[in-house]
Every structure is written in C-alpha cells, then in structure tokens.
Amino acid sequence: MALTFQPSIAYRINEHWSLGAGVTASYGFMKIERVAIGGGDRDEDGDWAYGARLGVMYEPSPSTRFGLVWNSKTEYNFDVDGTVRGILPGVTHSLPISAEVPAPQHIMASAYHRLNDRWTVMGNLGWQDWSEFGNTTLEVNGGTTTSRMQVQDTWHVAFGAQYSYNATTRVNAGIAYDTSFYKHQNQTSFALPGGETWRLGTGVQYTLSPQSELGLALEYAHAKGSSDPSRLVRGAYDKVEMLFMSVHCSQRF
Secondary structure, eight states: OEEEEOOEEEEEOSSSEEEEEEEEEEEEEEEEEEEETTEEEEEEEEEEEEEEEEEEEEEEETTEEEEEEEEOOEEEEOOOOOEEEOSSTTOEEEOOOSOEEEEOOEEEEEEEEEOSSSEEEEEEEEEEOGGGGSEEEEEETTEEEEEEOOBOOEEEEEEEEEEEOSSSEEEEEEEEEEOOSBSOTTSOBTTBOOOOEEEEEEEEEEEEETTEEEEEEEEEEEEOOEEEOOSSSOEEEOSEEEEEEEEEEEEOO
C-alpha cells in the first residue's frame, strides 16, 4: 500500500498556454505474513519515495484544451525478513522480498471538449516505462541476486464524459484499458502481480465558490489473472479486483 502527497503549482502564461509542476512524496507500506504448523509470524516495513511531475496545457478555444504531463519514476526499498522455515527442523529458504518496488516514469496526453452547457467529453493516451525494470538487483539476507522479469512498456487509453447537473455540481463517468507490463502472464512475480486491466470509474465535483472545489471519485478495476512458476512459491492470482476511492480539494488564487 502507498499514500502519496503531491503539492503542485500552475502558471497561466497567456490565454492559450499554461504550465504546471509538482513534487510527490509517497509513503509505501509492505507486510508479509508466514503461516506454519504450530504458529507463524509477521514482518513489515515502510519507506518514503520521492518524485516530480511536469505538465503543459494548450487551449485553442474556451471549450477545448489539450494537455501533456510527465511523471518521474519512484522506487520503494523495503527491508523485511525473507526467511521461510520448512516443515523439517532447521530447513529454511530465502525469498527475494527485499527488492525495490518500482513505479515507472510515465507520460500522459489528454484532450477535453465541451459539447454544450450540459455535456463534456474527454480522453487520454498514456505510456509507462516498465521495461526499464526488466533487470533489478535484489538483496536477500546480506547477499544479492539479479531478477530478470520479462516485462514490457505499457499503454493506457481512456474515454470519459461529464454531465453538469446544475451550476455547482458535475457528475463524471469513464472507462479505461491498460496493457500488461508482463510479456507472459504465466511468468510473473508473486510480489508484483499484474495484467491487462479494465477500469470503470465515476465521481462528483462540487463547486464551493469561484475559487474552491471539492470532489469524490470511485473506481473499480478488473485485471487479468497471473501465475508465478517458481519452485519455492508457486501460485496464481485467478480473480484480481481492486477498488479505489479518492477525495480532492482545490483552491485557486
């Protein structure tokens, strides 16, 4: 799990062009539980990761705008005990779970067009640099090993619509699709499950004043199953579903 703080600032150059920048501070939390005959234990760790975000927006008309944003990569470094005790006394194994957990750099292009006073349509196209993490060095109980995950860059596409219920309330809904960062879904890592994903989202925005706004959003994600073929920890994620919720508040000066 991770919680991200992102203070941002934007500057309008003229009636057509605007620039934005932000700094991200993310706190990641990892927990592993071991269950064994006669008992078990739990180990956990947290780590801060920092990054940056830059963006530009072009508005050819009051009803149409285009944007481009870049996010830097971030990496979490967790320090947890990778020892697993076997059934036989004195027999242990080491799992590569002290690895860096990456969030790759990505670029997103977006478009927005207001059809009339009620309806607005929007969409985006994005790319993530997952192939950079194909070879990563893992630290396991004082030693190192190299993991060669068969990963690839991913693409994202989304389409959404916004309905203005009245002067202060807007309702949003959309659908998105992401490709998998694994080349083969039967050769994935149990510590970093993933697959091609469909997302459905909805939300509401409420204007408090001409300068401030509140928003609430919900998103459901369904990902393709994956499996880990390793001899030590073999298993599969057959039904991958996730639910996200976000709350935002904006203030213009």
